[in-house]
Every structure is written in structure tokens, then in C-alpha cells.
Amino acid sequence: MSEAIQDDQDLSGMPMMDNPVMPYLRQERIPHIWCPGCGIGTTVNCFTRAIEEAASDLDKLAIVSGIGCTGRVAGYLNLDSFHTTHGRAIPFATGLKLSNPELSVVVYSGDGDLFAIGGNHFMHAARRNMDLLVVCVNNFTYGMTGGQVAPTTPIGATQTTMPYGNFENPASLPFLADAAGATFVARWTVYHVRQLTRCFKEALGKKGFRFIEILAPCPTLFLRRNRLGDGVDMVRTYKEKSVLRNGADTKEVGLGLTGEIVVGTFVDRERPTWLESMNDHFGKVFGDRYSRYGG
Amino acid sequence: MTADPKGVLTGIHFLDGDHAACEGALAAGCRFVAGYPITPSTEVVERFAQRIPLVGGLFIQMEDELAASIAILGGAWGGKKVMTVTSGPGLSLMMEHLGLAYITETPCVFIDVQRGGPSTGLPTLPAQADMMQVKWGSHGDYEIIALSPNSPQECFDLTIRAFNLTEQWRVPVFLMMDEVVGHMTERVVIPEASAIEITERRWTAKAPGTYRPYDVGADRVPEMTKAGDGHRIHVTGLTHDERGWPCMTPKQQDKLIRRLSGKIRDNADALTDIREEGCEDADVVVVSYGITSRVASAAVLRARAAGLKVGHARLVVTWPFPAARIAALASKCKAMVVPELNLGQMVHEVRLAVNGRIPVLLVDHAGGTVHDPQVILDRIQEAAR
Ligand SMILES: Cc1ncc(C[n+]2csc(CCOP(=O)(O)OP(=O)(O)O)c2C)c(N)n1
Ligand code: SF4
Numbered sequence A: 001m002s003e004a005i006q007d008d009q010d011l012s013g014m015p016m017m018d019n020p021v022m023p024y025l026r027q028e029r030i031p032h033i034w035c036p037g038c039g040i041g042t043t044v045n046c047f048t049r050a051i052e053e054a055a056s057d058l059d060k061l062a063i064v065s066g067i068g069c070t071g072r073v074a075g076y077l078n079l080d081s082f083h084t085t086h087g088r089a090i091p092f093a094t095g096l097k098l099s100n101p102e103l104s105v106v107v108y109s110g111d112g113d114l115f116a117i118g119g120n121h122f123m124h125a126a127r128r129n130m131d132l133l134v135v136c137v138n139n140f141t142y143g144m145t146g147g148q149v150a151p152t153t154p155i156g157a158t159q160t161t162m163p164y165g166n167f168e169n170p171a172s173l174p175f176l177a178d179a180a181g182a183t184f185v186a187r188w189t190v191y192h193v194r195q196l197t198r199c200f201k202e203a204l205g206k207k208g209f210r211f212i213e214i215l216a217p218c219p220t221l222f223l224r225r226n227r228l229g230d231g232v233d234m235v236r237t238y239k240e241k242s243v244l245r246n247g248a249d250t251k252e253v254g255l256g257l258t259g260e261i262v263v264g265t266f267v268d269r270e271r272p273t274w275l276e277s278m279n280d281h282f283g284k285v286f287g288d289r290y291s292r293y294g295g
Numbered sequence B: 001m002t003a004d005p006k007g008v009l010t011g012i013h014f015l016d017g018d019h020a021a022c023e024g025a026l027a028a029g030c031r032f033v034a035g036y037p038i039t040p041s042t043e044v045v046e047r048f049a050q051r052i053p054l055v056g057g058l059f060i061q062m063e064d065e066l067a068a069s070i071a072i073l074g075g076a077w078g079g080k081k082v083m084t085v086t087s088g089p090g091l092s093l094m095m096e097h098l099g100l101a102y103i104t105e106t107p108c109v110f111i112d113v114q115r116g117g118p119s120t121g122l123p124t125l126p127a128q129a130d131m132m133q134v135k136w137g138s139h140g141d142y143e144i145i146a147l148s149p150n151s152p153q154e155c156f157d158l159t160i161r162a163f164n165l166t167e168q169w170r171v172p173v174f175l176m177m178d179e180v181v182g183h184m185t186e187r188v189v190i191p192e193a194s195a196i197e198i199t200e201r202r203w204t205a206k207a208p209g210t211y212r213p214y215d216v217g218a219d220r221v222p223e224m225t226k227a228g229d230g231h232r233i234h235v236t237g238l239t240h241d242e243r244g245w246p247c248m249t250p251k252q253q254d255k256l257i258r259r260l261s262g263k264i265r266d267n268a269d270a271l272t273d274i275r276e277e278g279c280e281d282a283d284v285v286v287v288s289y290g291i292t293s294r295v296a297s298a299a300v301l302r303a304r305a306a307g308l309k310v311g312h313a314r315l316v317v318t319w320p321f322p323a324a325r326i327a328a329l330a331s332k333c334k335a336m337v338v339p340e341l342n343l344g345q346m347v348h349e350v351r352l353a354v355n356g357r358i359p360v361l362l363v364d365h366a367g368g369t370v371h372d373p374q375v376i377l378d379r380i381q382e383a384a385r
Helices: A040-053 A070-076 A089-099 A111-117 A119-128 A173-180 A193-204 A219-223 A231-241 A274-289 B017-028 B042-055 B065-077 B088-103 B131-136 B152-169 B179-183 B250-265 B291-305 B323-330 B346-354 B373-384
Strands: A061-065 A080-083 A104-110 A133-138 A184-189 A210-215 A242-244 A261-268 B011-016 B030-035 B058-061 B081-086 B109-116 B122-126 B145-147 B173-178 B185-190 B234-236 B274-277 B284-289 B310-315 B317-319 B335-339 B360-363
Touching: A040 A070, A040 A133, A040 A193, A061 A070, A061 A089, A070 A080, A070 A104, A070 A133, A070 B234, A080 A089, A080 B065, A089 A104, A089 A111, A089 A119, A089 B030, A089 B058, A089 B065, A104 A111, A111 A119, A111 A133, A111 A173, A119 A173, A119 B065, A133 A193, A173 A184, A173 A210, A173 A261, A184 A193, A193 A210, A193 A261, A219 A231, A231 A242, A274 B042, B011 B017, B011 B152, B017 B030, B017 B042, B017 B081, B017 B109, B017 B152, B017 B173, B017 B179, B017 B185, B030 B042, B030 B065, B042 B058, B042 B081, B065 B081, B065 B088, B081 B088, B081 B152, B088 B109, B088 B131, B088 B250, B109 B152, B109 B179, B122 B179, B131 B145, B131 B173, B131 B317, B131 B346, B145 B152, B152 B173, B152 B179, B152 B185, B173 B179, B284 B291, B284 B323, B284 B346, B284 B373, B291 B310, B291 B335, B291 B373, B310 B323, B323 B335, B323 B346, B335 B346, B335 B373, B346 B360, B360 B373
Parallel strands: A061 A080, A061 A104, A080 B234, A104 A133, A133 A210, A184 A210, A242 A261, B030 B058, B030 B081, B081 B109, B109 B173, B145 B173, B284 B310, B284 B335, B335 B360
Antiparallel strands: A184 A261, B011 B185, B109 B122, B145 B317, B274 B310
8 A cells, every 4th residue: 555545535435245254354454455455464364373372371471563555554454553653662562571471462564663663672672582583574665755766675576666676785684683693593585374373373482582573575666677477477487486494594594685595493492581581680680678579 | 449558658748859759659559660760760660679679569770761661551451550761752752652651552651851852962951852752752743731840849739730640631641841840959848648639530430241341421431451351452542433343434433532522621711720829910920830930930020029010920731732711811911921941832732822912032951951041131131122
């Protein structure tokens, strides 16, 4: 969608599918704003299946989004949900989690949101091992604002603010997450619905700063402009180009406009979370005088 | 209800304003602070970091003020009373989240220990340079409450009041300190916890399914909940309806923005706190706030000793601006004198309220130190002529 599309449009004539994920959505808010063929909806499908299979306590699961097309995810999920400011979902989520540690907090946002304007927060939350699951829908562009260059845009791709093709080096998100200290780092595409669902489930069951990158088509602004076909073509590309490499060195998983797409779980390790470190440390410093924060 | 004794350091202390403000926050029940160091405010969070482990709560130093100012909003929706602390450059970075706090009606306290600006300006020296920024610096129409202490004791007392007001009205509340008030050491009396009145959050008693986060009654302030209580709330910075869901129509915009501003604007009289002294039969009234009020008091005393009829009106609540009371004072005196540590900020509000009926003389100052009382006295004498 673009910012020109309003939430108050009357879309009541749209068909509503009888879908098993419906109980996890705010049904009165459907149909959603995303374009036909957009990959964001598929990721949400996988996420809702994962929380169903994981039998998560939905009252204790909170979701935080920044701003962007992906940023709208929070508003559609029938959870405690927070739609914050552009780039700042992670520090909001940090405050939420630390204030109420019994919550399981998921951050769900776009690549521009999490890695351009929000990049500093990502780095520090990973460094601190803040107990958050961060999900990034990477569509290689700024969807909400109409297809400008993103920190993930591959070299050569045309974007409205790179009208002659992008010449800027893109970031490799798993590499950044790994280097900053994330305890779990995985990448899938919207072709891999079963693997992604399993990955969500696995990550929800772990603690620490967990990061999942999901490659997803933005047919409206990225594919069309770069003559990469439509959403279905892109899913086919994901299928053809993906290579599964669990445990891959994150230095080796960078993406280009074409070429292979390394998927799988790259990092899975344990480190004490920020809160655990704080509690253990203060326990040593203050002894019996200290009561563990958050139980 | 009264304060949780765990946070109250009852006794007679010698504290500077920064430390006293921290004790005010602890006494008020603040249990979550996110901050980023900046002179001359840092002592507030340093003391909080030192005190909070045994009080039972949490401090986190974030990576910048954008992060600090939104981490506290997450903290509030997690159920805690929250605060962040900063000074000019950090305040500039916090502006977007001031707007988010306002439109989502998230209770939160900002302490701004003002220093000379613009930009890095005078990191270690005082000013009252952010008085307009807190009111107008975030985009869109919004209201805040701002309190201006002039002593460490008031830093303690007014921080408690700031927490109580933010819970009552669900708007961001600012404590507008300055470098001098922040760093001056004076006697601070901290009462027994049982003598400190605390305003609780307006927790909803409604059952999940019946509660809508932005339904309001006559006072236009909604009831609150926290994440994890089963209400499955949605909180967004987009213009929203009573359910909290995005609703971006001109009609809803009008309804929401007028409700939000109305709850403060229409209660400006109730929120007014002016300490008036000798204003009844004064020819000249000095209108001051914060540290400048103490210098102004000295000038007023000298003027009276010289036989002039001078009153002093000190604004404890600077926002919402007490326009009605200033207008009433202006109807009885011949001129007003407004000293402030900036080149003219709150004087604009005084002039609006006075509406040209009497002269309003500014005593400006670019910051870096407080006024020389003689300069204020000269202006009083000029006004009395
Ligand atoms: C402070 C601020 N700057 C800019 C914007 C405009 N803006 C909205 S969304 C967006 C980029 C979104 O891109 P991305 O995070 O990749 O999400 P997508 O829309 O592609 O899902 C921008 C720049 C904003 N809302 N706030
Ligand atoms: S990401 Fe692209 S395809 Fe998806 S909703 Fe936004 S503009 Fe449309």
C-alpha cells in the first residue's frame, strides 16, 4: 500500500476467507491494507500458526511494530499490540519487557525500520541480549513511502531515490545480528512457509535476543520497478535460488539482486539475558538484601 | 493512597536539586527509569541507578534519548510508573516520543534540567531555554503540564506532583529544572511515606471484552490497563478510535485531538498554581518562574524598600499557562515585568493574556548565569514610571 491508501476505505465487499488463523487476528480489522501478492501476509500466517502450535499463552504475548507496511502487523494480531514510531519498536519493546518480565515480547517490522532509522537500537538490544524475538520482513525497499532505497536494497536495483540504480552497499542482516551478539539468527523466505512456521515456534521457545529475517516480495514497488515479475514469480525465484545451510558462517550469507539465497538457522547459542545478568549481579553485590526483579 | 515506604527516604537531608528530584520520583512510586547521560541532569539517573536495586525496580541506560524516551513508554504499558531525565540536546531528540506519549495517553514524567542552548551551547550553565520547546517542539497540536521548581525542596515536592498529575490526566508532565536549581544544595525535608499522597494509575476494573482503551467519561480521561492483563489492547500513534484502532478520518481526528487538548485546556484553572505576594495593591507585578523567581524576589524586596508598590507572582505550574489569573492580575496593576533566562519565551504568553491592556516588560538574559537583581530592579523602576 502507499500512504495514500486510507484505513477508512470501505472494503466490506471483499471476500473473507474461512481461515484457521482468523482467531488470532482482529477480524473486524480485516481486510488488511496490504497489496495483492505482498509477502507480509504470508509471514503473519506462519506466525499465527506457530503461536497456535506452540500453544502460547496469548494473554502474555505482546507484539510491537515500528512504522511501515510491515509495521501494520501489530494492529492485525489479536494480542496486546503496540504500533510505535519509525525505527523505535525495539526500545519500546525493551521497556515493555523490562517493566513486565512475564511477557513474551515480539518485535515485527520492516528492514528500513529496523536497520536504517532503528539500526542503533537493534545493535544495542542484541549486545545486551534483551529477551526479545525480532522479526524483520525484508522486502528490500521502503514500501510504505513508495519504494525508496533501503539499507538492504541490492546494488543495481532501481528505487525512486536511486533512479539510476542503487550503488550503495547493502547490509547483510544475519551478519549484523550475529556480530552484535544475537543468540538465535535465522533466515527464510515466504516460499518456506513450513520451515518458517517451525522457526517461529522454535524461536518463541527460546530466550535472549532472537532474530529472524524473512525475504518477502513487494510486487508493487520493488518487483515491478526492477522487472522481477509479480509476487508469485518471486516466490518461484525464492524456491529456485534458496540453498539450505544451517550453521552457515554469517559472513557468507550476503544477498545480491540475483544469485543464491542462503537460508536456515545460522546462529543458536546461549547467553544470559540482560535481566538475568542484572539479577545475578545484584544478587552478588547485595546478597540477601536483594530480591530478584521480575521473579 | 499514600507512598510505598520502600521508596521514601524519610528525614532531613542536604541535597542538590538533581538528587532531590530523584528522591521525589522514588517516593512517588517511579520504578522504571530509562535515561541517557547529559549534563546537568545526569545526577538524577546516577542516584536512581544507585538506589533502585534495593527499592525494587529498574534503571537502564539506553543508547540515546530517542531510545530512552520510548523505552519509558513501553515501561508504562508494562505497568510501571516511569520517568526519563535529560537536558537541551537530549530533549530535542525526545520530541517525537513526546507526541507518541501524548496521543497514546501514556503516563510519564520528563525531567529537563535546562542549560544554555542552542545546540551544545553551555553544557554546565543554566538557562530557561526550553520553556517553549516542551510546549511546541513536537509536531501537531498537543498539551502538556510543566512544573517549575525553584529549590531542591521543590524538586522533591514537584516531582511527586508531576507523577500524580500524569496519572490523573494521562498527559506527559515535565519538571522544568535548570542547572542552578539542579546543582544547588539546600535542606530537603522528606516526610513519612504515610504523609505523601500518591495518585494511583486509573486501572480499569472492566473485564476483557468489555474494556475499550479509549472510552472516556465526563473528565475525558480513559481508564488504563497494562500488557498481559488479557485485554488484548492496541496502542498506536495513528489517529485512533475508542477501541484504539487506527481511524484516519478528519472527523475522528477532530474528535480525538479536541478531547485530548480539552482535558488540559478546560482544566487550566484547576491546574493553576501561582504563588502571589503583595499583588493586591501593586502598581507593578513581577511574573517569574523557576530559579529566576529567587533572583526576582531579591529585586522585589529592594524595590519595596525604595517605596515602590511591587507584587510578585511566581508560576509553579508554567504549562498550561495560567492565562486567566494573569489577566486578572493585569486588570489591577499598571505594568508587568517578566524576567527569564532566555531572550523571551513565557513573556509571549503573559502578553497574550494581558492583551495590550498594560505594558509587559521583558528582562531577558541569554543564559549562563542568573540575572543580576539590579537589572530586574531597573526594569521594575522603569515599569513603575
Ligand atoms: C521519523 C520518520 N521518518 C520517516 C517516516 C516515513 N516512513 C514511514 S515508513 C518508512 C519506511 C518503511 O520501510 P520499511 O521499514 O522497510 O517497511 P515496509 O514499508 O517496506 O514494510 C518511512 C521512511 C516516518 N514515519 N517517521
Ligand atoms: S510492502 Fe509493497 S506490496 Fe506489501 S503492502 Fe507495502 S507496498 Fe504493497
